[in-house]
Every structure is written in C-alpha cells, then in structure tokens.
Amino acid sequence: MSGPAATALPTLGDLAWVPAVARPDLLADPVAAALTAWAGVDERVASGVAVAEIDPDHADTATLNTVHGLPPEASANCVVVAGRRGEVERVAACVVPATTSADVNTRVRKLLDVRKASFLPTERATAESAMEYGGITPVGLPAGWRVLVDERFRAPGALALMGSGLRRSKLLMAGPLLCELPGVEVVTDLGVVRG
Template sequence: MHSHEFVQQLDVITADQWGAHLPAHVVEQLPAQGITVFGVTDDASDTAAFSARYGFGLEDCANTIVIRYKKDGGEHYAALVSLGSRRLDVNGAVKAVLGAQRLSFAQRETAVEHSRMEFGGITAFGLPQDWRILVDAAVMERMQIVMGAGVRAAKLLLSPEVLRQWPRCEVAELTLPLSAE
C-alpha cells in the first residue's frame, strides 16, 4: 500500500482547521509544509492500538517521551523522539548526549503540565523553548513517521526530513533494537 492511499483512508484535518483541533502552541510551531494532521479515535490513540487500527507499523510510530534531568546543579526537561520498535538507552546514550548527571522519565502529571498537552498525545512541536529535543537517528531512516499532535484525538504524518530541517531538532543515537538486552 502506498502512502497516498493511506492518506485517503485517514480523517485528514486541513491546515485551516488545525487551530480548532490542536493546541495553539503546537500549531504555532508546526512547519507549514510536509505535515498531514489527521483525527484518530481516543481508543486508538496509544501506539499499539493505533498501529493495529490504522496499519502503520511500530517502526513508523514515533513517540515523544518527556524526561527530567539534573545538570550543572539545575533541573531541566528534554523530549526524546523515538520509534515504537526501538528501546531508549536512557542510562547510556541519552544521559551522555544530554550531559546529565541524573535523569528520569517525567511523571505523567509533570509532563502534561509543562508541555500543556494531553498525555498520550505529547509531540515535539510546541514544547517550551528551553527544552532540548532529541530525535533518535533511527527515526531519520524511515520514509514517513506518525507522531502525536498535542492531543489524543489527532496525529501528525510527516517525513523525517521535516524534523531534520527544524532548527530545534537534534539528531542523536538514543536507542537499541528491542531485542537487545
């Protein structure tokens, strides 16, 4: 199945309607070109259910995970974008890239409060300016990826190239294959 056939099956939200469906601070940061926004039902918002319902493989679903870390005596947040088919190497690669002394996954409430997005729908676009946004190198190898859109009721379909051209995106090796222990 080709990607254009996919898009026809999706409940596409046109750019002039983004503001009615997505948080304003997400819409402000979305690149004008190269992104398709589409609606999803809440029960299909989580990655595995979404994958089964819409036919996108886990290797095409990019999750945005919020972490909190300590560095130079201060507390910071970062967002990690990685594929559903890979495992974040949090205490190795991620820690090294951030130069963090300690890090942990942000608690659900904290992630929601700071991102001002719905849990399960957090996306890289629209996050606070002082957050680092790290995208796993494996994401860049895909033809297209699906990401959260700030709410559970929508997703973004885009080429990783859109992320590569986005000034806030830092590409780094952050993950291991799921099979690796």
C-alpha cells in the same frame, strides 16, 4: 529560509489526513502555534505535515497501528526525560521509532550531562508542555527543553507518525522533515531496538 516548493501531503493507513495548518482545532495550542511559525519559514510545512482525527481510545501506538493498518516502524514515540547537574535541571524530549526504546540510562544521560536521567512525571510533562498525556509531540515544546530525534528518521522514505498534543488526533510528516524541525538535535542510536 525556505525549503523546496510544495511537498505532497503524507498519508498512511486508512486515516483521513488533511494539512495540519488547516485544522488547528485538531492540535494543542502550542503545536498549532509552532506549526504556523514553522510554515512561515519553510513552505514545505503547509502541505508536508498532515493531521488526522482518531478515536482517543486508540491513541496508544499498538492499538492505533492495529485498528488503522499502520506500520509500527512509522510510529514516533516522544518521551520527556529530565536530570540534574548541580542545581540545574535539564529536560529533553526524545523522539524514537516505536520499534525502539529511548536509551535514557546511557545515551540521553550523557547528552544531558547529568548523573541520572529519568522520565519526567506525567503531571509535569503535560502541564509544562500544555499537551495531553499520550499526545505529547516534539512540535511546540517549551523553549528550554532540548528536542532529541533519532537519526533513523533521516532515512529516505521514513515517516514520523506522532502525537498532535491531543489524544484525539495524530500528526504525520516525512522523517527527514521532522529532523529539520527548528531546535531539533538529530542523534545517532537514540533509540535501542527492543528485545
């Protein structure tokens, strides 16, 4: 199923954005494969998902925003959470605006239907996703993981600045397009506003 034709390449701050599908070298392998597959069924992806190279030392959200003049509300943080129900482990990637924190103890725990939810250890998250720490993104995650995205990204004009699977680049797309990523579950109040 195709979406509307040609979407303008999103840009933000002073980074040099290019179509992500044209620069697989700036993407972790599973991210490149997922974007290519998605672009095959939705023509908006080829021009609507951008990538920019960054200094890996600036990959942290706050540092990146300061150095490149990026609005914090556009940054999308992706955290990986797991819990058990009996013998079955349930894993989910939670994508929330950087101005919020994933509501792991209440919202995510209930969505996973587990007694306790906690962050997946970094070593497991990076090994199982085949992505670098600080670069994990909802695009191209393992098939068994749920992908939960905060409903705030559906707002008209919302942008989602997130990892590319690598620390040396970032992805950028319209928030509503992120909400249409295959396999995404859009969740109200997934993130809770900090302090």
